[in-house]
Amino acid sequence: MISLSAFLWISSLLFAIGIAGMIINRHNLVVLLMCIELLLLSVNTNFVAFSHYLNNIDGKIFVFFILAVAAAETAVGLAILMVLYRQRGTIEIDKMDVLNG
């Protein structure tokens, strides 16, 4: 049987990759959205693992809500991305520097 700590390592690794992706990536906003999704999925892994090992159903229910909210969040994010692309013709993060000071 796989231990709980193995799941926690995986999820913290996913979370770290997500944060690293947000910081390192300077080119594409879509990659940023993917990183946000990765963060939420690592949280889901955590919840499912805990829920299984604690024999408590609450965590699994929370996962459904997180999945639903993540979908809504991505929809809003992509909508903003569309507006941005129409106005600026680029989705490079480095070009997001009009507001600065």
Next chain:
Amino acid sequence: MNIVDFHILLPEILVLAMAALVLVIGLFSGRKQSSISYTLSQISLLISVVFVWNQIGMPTLYALHNMFILDAATTLSKLMILICAIFSLAYAKPFFNENPEKTHDYCLLFLFSVSGMMMLVSSNHLIPMYLSLELLSLPLYALVTIQRTGMNAEAGMKYFAMGAFASALLLYGISLVYGATASLSLSTIANSLQLLQTQYSTMALIGLVFIVAGLAFKFGAAPFHQWSPDIYQGAPTPVITLLGSAPKIAVLIMAIRLFSQSFVTFAAHWQMIWIAVAIASMALGNIAAIIQNNLRRMLAYSSIAHMGYMLLGFVTQTPGGNAAALFYVFAYALMTLAGFGALIVASNQGFEVENIEDLRGLNSRSPWIAFMILIVMFSLAGIPPSVGFFAKVGVLEAVMSVHMTWLAVLALIFAIIGCYYYIRVVKAMYFEPVEDASPLYSSWGGKVILSLNSLIILLLGIFPSSLIDLCRAVYFS
């Protein structure tokens, strides 16, 4: 859901139902009837105020399997949130006149966000807490982008990325706390945290740090503040009147409930983290605001500093401190509304207030608006007789009462530094000459709303005791 539950949830249900109605009306009515949704939204908010007013003085009630709580803190803060929302929507009227095609969308997103705030202050369980936090934020991301200009979109994208990142941090923290306590209900978490073994306690502590970081993002407190100046500069001004005021009330109430009920076992730990956040916010906010020339960016940095002062009351962990923080955030919400409201009122007729120089000689162009901005700036700086003064006195008194004199001294030093940039605005309005001294025309509606808002600030400064008593009654029961 029985009839008792329904009575408790009535204000939220009303606002959500009206949001759904505005959605349908927006689909079926053309551009000409754009004021219908504005009127309906305003009416629903006013009726909601009446419902919340009727809930004042009720004993603590629970609904939806203890996930929803109604107590003195929630009723008072819901009342303030609704008042802020009504003012904010009224300030948006010139925006609706200029962009009639946006009115339906704006009102719809606005009502969803307000209902998210109302549910956030009432949530007593981590699932509704997370859901209402997202219900609060997602419409705001869209509202920031509502005009679809490049600047709007950039601000919206930055707000979205930062907000989603903050939610992820918060969720990761929640998942660790859940793993340690096997519960998501705030009261059960409090009980099981006391009985934890060491290795689980460490896990819960790591979770706590993530939750603090996520909430600090939502407050816009340093070192998690980077989003706020850009958003304040890039978003449409009416949106900032909402974004800068009411969510801070909601998040504060949630933070107080979460930390002083659920995480009371770890009080020594989170107190240290929040003190560090508060000092960083006060220092960075006040010092960075000095070099700003853009009025909106200056107000954004000032909001970071004010979040620091508000947190001072919260970190004392006394009922008096919590009451002081509550009073502070109410005062701050009113001041932000009036500050950005004044920008809207002074901005129309082809004259856009963007930088501090744009306010030069405002006294000779429109003495009344200049006087209103004077009240707001003095209040933000904490000069008596304005509500900002009593708010600062309240938090400093709370800090002194737990013998953290060094913190109070530090706060005072930063407050004095902060006076400089508020008074710079007043100097520009009253003592600097202007080339174009033609009188400034602004609509009567906007002027009336702004005057009402500023006079509330002034009146609460002269007679602060009623609101202070209300805030203290919340936490001294």
